[in-house]
Amino acid sequence: MTEKKHIFSILVDNQPGVLSRIAGLFSGRGYNIESLCVAETADPLISRITMVTTGDSQIIEQIKKQLFKLINVIKVHDLSDTDCVRRELILIKVSAKPGNRAEILRIADIFRAKIVDVSTEHYTIEVTGNEEKLKAIQVLLKPIGIMEIARTGNIALLRESK
Amino acid sequence: MTEKKHIFSILVDNQPGVLSRIAGLFSGRGYNIESLCVAETADPLISRITMVTTGDSQIIEQIKKQLFKLINVIKVHDLSDTDCVRRELILIKVSAKPGNRAEILRIADIFRAKIVDVSTEHYTIEVTGNEEKLKAIQVLLKPIGIMEIARTGNIALLRESK
Numbered sequence: 001m002t003e004k005k006h007i008f009s010i011l012v013d014n015q016p017g018v019l020s021r022i023a024g025l026f027s028g029r030g031y032n033i034e035s036l037c038v039a040e041t042a043d044p045l046i047s048r049i050t051m052v053t054t055g056d057s058q059i060i061e062q063i064k065k066q067l068f069k070l071i072n073v074i075k076v077h078d079l080s081d082t083d084c085v086r087r088e089l090i091l092i093k094v095s096a097k098p099g100n101r102a103e104i105l106r107i108a109d110i111f112r113a114k115i116v117d118v119s120t121e122h123y124t125i126e127v128t129g130n131e132e133k134l135k136a137i138q139v140l141l142k143p144i145g146i147m148e149i150a151r152t153g154n155i156a157l158l159r160e161s162k
Numbered sequence: 163m164t165e166k167k168h169i170f171s172i173l174v175d176n177q178p179g180v181l182s183r184i185a186g187l188f189s190g191r192g193y194n195i196e197s198l199c200v201a202e203t204a205d206p207l208i209s210r211i212t213m214v215t216t217g218d219s220q221i222i223e224q225i226k227k228q229l230f231k232l233i234n235v236i237k238v239h240d241l242s243d244t245d246c247v248r249r250e251l252i253l254i255k256v257s258a259k260p261g262n263r264a265e266i267l268r269i270a271d272i273f274r275a276k277i278v279d280v281s282t283e284h285y286t287i288e289v290t291g292n293e294e295k296l297k298a299i300q301v302l303l304k305p306i307g308i309m310e311i312a313r314t315g316n317i318a319l320l321r322e323s324k
Contacts, residue, residue, distance in 0.1 A: 009312070016189035019198065023182035032178045036200040039250075039313035042300070048312055085279050085286055088201075089251035091319045117247050119322035124247055128290060138204070150171070150210055151201035152314035157253045160281035
């Protein structure tokens, strides 16, 4: 048993039902989907699903084969062992008491994050990066007071630089 | 019939099957999900699903009521008519012939986009924003040659500034 993180990029016809079938393939085997993004590609008839899951490589290999057979699935790319650009976007609403504001701005600056909403008591921060970077900023903001988080989950494109 | 864009933020138990059931609710009524993001919240036992769909408000209202009744669904927020920060992340791989590179960098600069991968023939650009901004950069890059796109779909948090 080799448990590892897998990332799939799946091109599908933009039709109702395809997402439910794909999600069902994973849940039917008791596999949880860690993160998932679905959005249209440049061609509005085709959507791309990017999915991250952790599990036994053999079972994931079986699921991959079944993915290919599903109706409306056009292409399945397994990006797990490839060199790809992986990014995620996260919005963090943080308590911004006067005594903490300078520290929040310092942290935002270090992580090249943007303040996208400000009220008398909150800042909302937008930041992108890989998993490690986004974990790190959350660790730093936690003691200040994270009120709410929204994450997109990972998207990925193959690197051409290698 | 009032067709409009709806955005839902749904908190769910991080359990296999919940995504498939939610997606099934929409596809069962022939409703397409335009974009969808799933990722863990600060509490790893709870995930947040952000979903965008377009349709008749009355039917969406029915779907919303059914969402509440699903197993493992904790909270359903309808952010459609609220003032919220909405953001999406997009990776665009663009053909970067020598004659086009300066123009690509100019466009990236204007949209505060980052070049995250460079090869002899491609640039990969990371950019965040709302729908209009992300459409605009794609319109500008299209004649230069977009090779591949990966989008996260929308995430959203309520604004506190109003």
